[in-house]
Amino acid sequence: MKLVVQVKLMPTPVQAAALETTVRSVNEAANWVAATAFEAFGLKGRETPLRALCYGELKARGLGAQAAQHVIKRVADAYATLRANIRNGNLGPQGARHRLKAESRAIAFRPDAAHTYDDRCASWQYDAKTISIWTVSGRVKSVRFVCSPNALKQLAEHRKGESDLVFRDGKWFLIATIDLPEPEAFEPVDFIGVDRGIVNLATTSDGTNHSGRRLGRYRRWQAKKKAELQAKRTRSAKQLLKKRARREARHATHINHKIAKQTVAVAQRTERGIALEELQGIRDRVTVPRDQRARLSSWPFRQLGAFLAYKARRAGVPFIEVDPAYTSQRCPRCGHTERGNRPTRDLFRCRRCGLAGPADHVAGVNVRNRARSAWVFVNMPDPPPA
Incomplete structure (x- = not known):
């Protein structure tokens, strides 16, 4: 590679x-x-x-x-x-x-x-x-x-x-x-599902949560400084804006590297694969409030997925992407799916069986369950010739 x-x-x-x-x-x-x-x-x-x-x-x-x-x-x-x-x-x-x-x-x-x-x-x-x-x-x-x-x-x-x-x-x-x-990938005993988000940058099916609260404060502070520089409209202010943008991008890259490195290390140690939501076209599919559009568009979700993919390949850890539809609204125990299962951003509560827990953790579990089925299907032997 x-x-x-x-x-x-x-x-x-x-x-x-x-x-x-x-x-x-x-x-x-x-x-x-x-x-x-x-x-x-x-x-x-x-x-x-x-x-x-x-x-x-x-x-x-x-x-x-x-x-x-x-x-x-x-x-x-x-x-x-x-x-x-x-x-x-x-x-x-x-x-x-x-x-x-x-x-x-x-x-x-x-x-x-x-x-x-x-x-x-x-x-x-x-x-x-x-x-x-x-x-x-x-x-x-x-x-x-x-x-x-x-x-x-x-x-x-x-x-x-x-x-x-x-x-x-x-x-x-x-x-x-x-x-x-590139090492040969091992046969996984199970999968670690990873749910990506803004408030919580990554939450795994094991319950490991990489919070974005501290990063959010940093980015709000950067946005404030950018607004101050943009108001000056001078050549030096434009140069400083570019410098700050590069610094913020390097900071995001560093955080994504840390999250990917820790997740792959756990998967390699426990002989499990890594499953991720396929977020192709997320900005076209998801409607968010006006005040959250900049946050959704600026955080490099794709970069985190790319880091997880290449680090997994480098370590010989199986990696798979699954359909992201309704992972945050589906109950992993009874399978009931509806928007009402997620009354708030942070809470999941199934309206049929009563299963409750952090919404991002539930989404990670759903990603893991879909990866189990998808892996069996992908690795199914070819049927014998007729």
């Missing part, structure tokens, strides 16, 4: 200046290639004709052979992504303002956008924790990097493919791809 490892570079001032010049130069070149492709082919710029059209000029601009190839491929991939978004309706229907804007001009890259390196442009010295990297000023050697011992071991044993040089918040990072061997 493919994962990414991020290492922090510790360049000297001279090395940092060379990296900054390189990133700006390749992004200027990428903007020129994107504009040239738009003039020549519209949105249909592809890698082979772009290479014939732009390679010589990129070499004349001081880019190395591999750097020029990466710039051309990056522009071609960007146009391919744009065409796919238009085809799938992600930018709106024909004539939509957002779609017209995207179709009417060339793709543009930020001056500090990431640049891709392969093994010809960057070489790693794991023992010394340094890298040698290509720049427009020549090869820069002995650039120090720092990472955890576990990440260093993974890089040394499983790094594969390209790496991205990223400049973020005044710091340099190199994001490398690793290809880990």
Whole structure:
């Protein structure tokens, strides 16, 4: 399975200046290639004709052979992504303002956008924790990097493919791809059902509850600070808003990682699988009060599910998604389902058999029960040929 490892570079001032010049130069070149492709082919710029059209000029601009190839491929991939978004309706229907804007001009890259390196442009010295990297000023050697011992071991044993040089918040990072061997999943003795929510971020069928109360206070405080900055309408305020947004996203990612790590560890120790509600299109299906729409739309539910899925695969823990319909309204004991079974957000009380308990816990139990049936069905042997 493919994962990414991020290492922090510790360049000297001279090395940092060379990296900054390189990133700006390749992004200027990428903007020129994107504009040239738009003039020549519209949105249909592809890698082979772009290479014939732009390679010589990129070499004349001081880019190395591999750097020029990466710039051309990056522009071609960007146009391919744009065409796919238009085809799938992600930018709106024909004539939509957002779609017209995207179709009417060339793709543009930020001056500090990431640049891709392969093994010809960057070489790693794991023992010394340094890298040698290509720049427009020549090869820069002995650039120090720092990472955890576990990440260093993974890089040394499983790094594969390209790496991205990223400049973020005044710091340099190199994001490398690793290809880990995927262990074979064991046969689960049971499942842990996980119910995701806003007040309680995740509640398992075992009764483990990851409360979102503390996170809610943090996000309300962040929203207050954002409103204060938005009222100023200055350039520095906009920069601070972007910085705060990135910080809040990192905080959410950290919490989701912790929840997923703990859940997978319990499942692995008890030899159980993990079951999750399939929340595809939840924002289209669920109607919430106006004051709660921002909370529903901003919390990365999908990210938590993705973290649970990949951590489970990495640990060899079976993972399955089940139908989420009525998991919070169905009684796990008698099967009675109606909206009245959940008189409040936190309480479940079956109106037929009287079973009562925390609503999120009951939903987790229903997810677990559905996973039991679904796992048997998925792993049912094929019928013998007639």
